[in-house]
Amino acid sequence: MLRRSALAAFVITVVLAGQSFAQSSKARNIIIFMGDGTGVSSLNAASIYGYNKPQSLYIQSFPGVALADTSTATQWVTDGGAGATAIATGVKTNNGVLSESSSAIKDQQDGEILKTLFEYAREHGLSTGAISNDDRQGVTNALTAAFFAHNNNRGKSGEIFEEMITPRNGGAGLDVAYSGGRKDVLRQVSAMGKDGAADLKSHGYVFVDSLDALKSIDANQTKVVMLNDDTDMPIKPAVDDAIARLSKNPKGFVLVVFSDCHTGKATTSLRRIVEMDNVVREVADAHKQDTMILWTADHSYDLRIKGEALTETLKKNEGKKITAAVSLEDEHTSEEVPVMAIGPGSDRVHGFISNTDVFHILMAAPGWQETTKHAAGGAQ
Numbered sequence: 001m002l003r004r005s006a007l008a009a010f011v012i013t014v015v016l017a018g019q020s021f022a023q024s025s026k027a028r029n030i031i032i033f034m035g036d037g038t039g040v041s042s043l044n045a046a047s048i049y050g051y052n053k054p055q056s057l058y059i060q061s062f063p064g065v066a067l068a069d070t071s072t073a074t075q076w077v078t079d080g081g082a083g084a085t086a087i088a089t090g091v092k093t094n095n096g097v098l099s100e101s102s103s104a105i106k107d108q109q110d111g112e113i114l115k116t117l118f119e120y121a122r123e124h125g126l127s128t129g130a131i132s133n134d135d136r137q138g139v140t141n142a143l144t145a146a147f148f149a150h151n152n153n154r155g156k157s158g159e160i161f162e163e164m165i166t167p168r169n170g171g172a173g174l175d176v177a178y179s180g181g182r183k184d185v186l187r188q189v190s191a192m193g194k195d196g197a198a199d200l201k202s203h204g205y206v207f208v209d210s211l212d213a214l215k216s217i218d219a220n221q222t223k224v225v226m227l228n229d230d231t232d233m234p235i236k237p238a239v240d241d242a243i244a245r246l247s248k249n250p251k252g253f254v255l256v257v258f259s260d261c262h263t264g265k266a267t268t269s270l271r272r273i274v275e276m277d278n279v280v281r282e283v284a285d286a287h288k289q290d291t292m293i294l295w296t297a298d299h300s301y302d303l304r305i306k307g308e309a310l311t312e313t314l315k316k317n318e319g320k321k322i323t324a325a326v327s328l329e330d331e332h333t334s335e336e337v338p339v340m341a342i343g344p345g346s347d348r349v350h351g352f353i354s355n356t357d358v359f360h361i362l363m364a365a366p367g368w369q370e371t372t373k374h375a376a377g378g379a380q
């Protein structure tokens, strides 16, 4: 009996060791998909909108699933600035602020500079990129900007754009950045007495104004910025081009992709979730072996499917009419948002967590050590 149980223990040990080996493989790349406002209710509605049934989005099949609290350092309901800062730095701050501590006051006073995931990535020799379909602030929108800029006002697109080229915390700028918002962003840069196009050129970037123009840029050119005036920029061609260029770095890359899925128009918001979900499917098929792919949101908002109308719609098998049954009050809300992940490190995504834990999960995926202290923070 003793011998048999010893053998059993040995077998169990070997099996467990094998499992932990499989789970401890490190991510080479990280791709973060930020769906603005994509809380549980948005994902549910998007699945019904896109597929006429719940839980049919690709991300809803991910092995790593958690629910993240989104409160800020001082408020229960977050904006994109504090929400993205928590994910990009592991620290809760105040609404309106980008990657500065909670001593920052919006547009009045700086806080401590918080080290971002992109800054860690550069230290480790990785490339970085950002994509956004925001049609006003573009890549300087808070959801992407928190990864590379430190500003006490998320609205300062001009300053944020300059930080993208010459980071306030030192080091190199972003490698690739593709977004809408061309006119507004460049106007804000020139309001500072600067020339965005000239600044890009002097730092070695190729700067173009359309997704089509990316195709004509040499594949070995790895510093590229594209700003266009598209009010509904498709994510897929931007993601494909960015991954191709960022992949030239043998050490890997970190890419953040933002889609505005909280537009005030239910059909646009839900369609964009379905579209980005399809992009995630293709990216995961090609890269999940060595890439942690994570989708989360800065906050949820008050979009709900309610009432008998839904039953009527489903009976008629007219799923696209689902938006007739959607209640949209459009305010940000405080409840947890889903975090879904696949690829190396996704086994750490589970349970009820804080939005700041998303940062720690991302840092752990490639095995990076955090070199600055992170206050627990939060209005708990």
Ligand SMILES: [Zn+2]
Pocket (backbone or CB within 6 Å): 036, 037, 079, 080, 262, 298, 299
């Ligand atoms: Zn938002």
